[in-house]
Amino acid sequence: MKRFIKILILLLILIFGIGIGIFGAKKFKILSEDTNININSTVKEILPISEYATLVYHYSDVITHSDIYKIFGKEIPFTGKKAIYTIDGTIKLGIDGNDIKVKTSGSGIIVRMPEIKILSHEIYPETFNLYDEKTGLLSNYTLKSANDIQLNHKNEREKKVNENVALFTQAKESAEQQFKSLLENMPGIKGKYRIVFEWE
Numbered sequence: 588m589k590r591f592i593k594i595l596i597l598l599l600i601l602i603f604g605i606g607i608g609i610f611g612a613k614k615f616k617i618l619s620e621d622t623n624i625n626i627n628s629t630v631k632e633i634l635p636i637s638e639y640a641t642l643v644y645h646y647s648d649v650i651t652h653s654d655i656y657k658i659f660g661k662e663i664p665f666t667g668k669k670a671i672y673t674i675d676g677t678i679k680l681g682i683d684g685n686d687i688k689v690k691t692s693g694s695g696i697i698v699r700m701p702e703i704k705i706l707s708h709e710i711y712p713e714t715f716n717l718y719d720e721k722t723g724l725l726s727n728y729t730l731k732s733a734n735d736i737q738l739n740h741k742n743e744r745e746k747k748v749n750e751n752v753a754l755f756t757q758a759k760e761s762a763e764q765q766f767k768s769l770l771e772n773m774p775g776i777k778g779k780y781r782i783v784f785e786w787e
Contacts, residue, residue: 626691626696626776626780627690629773629775629776630696634689635682635684635687637685638681638684638706639681640679640681640707641761642680642754642761643677644678644679645675646678647674648674648740649672649673650672650673651669651670651671652669652671653668654667654668668721668722671717671719673715673718674712674737675714676708676709678705678744678745679705679707679708680704680705681703682701682702683701683704686701687700687701694781695783697785698770698782698783698784700784701787703762705748705749708744710737710741712737759786762784763784766784767782770782
């Protein structure tokens with residue numbers, strides 16, 4: 588009888604211990620998930636929620652333009668025109684902050700960044716200067732001509748920037764430096780988590 592009671596007590600202790608273990612594990616998991624959620628929310632709160640420029644690119648270009656009248660594909664003598672202009676502009680490269688995603692993995696915070704894109708492109712008409720101009724019969728430069736030249740050059744410059752891998756790499760590195768410095772000094776993150784960036 589005494590032996591039976593001892594076995595029963597041991598079984599109760601074992602069951603109680605298992606129960607505490609399961610309860611503790613669930614509670615730890617919940618706390619861990621809550622911590623991850625809190626960290627993710629905190630990180631998202633300080634990251635930009637709109638368009639954010641990571642690189643501002645200033646340029647000063649020389650535009651060479653020429654044109655000539657043609658009939659049936661043949662150039663008409665003395666109708667050609669040619670001009671050389673200069674113009675300044677600014678292109679901003681950056682990201683859409685709404686597309687940034689954050690998650691935690693162990694001791695790391697993974698910041699998933701959207702692709703870098705041109706956010707804005709501003710040309711300055713007041714810097715549009717004529718350096719040389721030659722006109723022919725029935726061909727001269729007008730205000731409309733100048734506007735068309737500026738617009739065409741703007742489109743060409745954007746195309747060149749989109750093909751410039753070095754500029755986009757620089758914009759990414761700038762974004763990582765800015766956000767990493769900001770995040771690593773946040774209370775609760777400093778010295779505890781490693782910031783990792785991933786790009787689309």
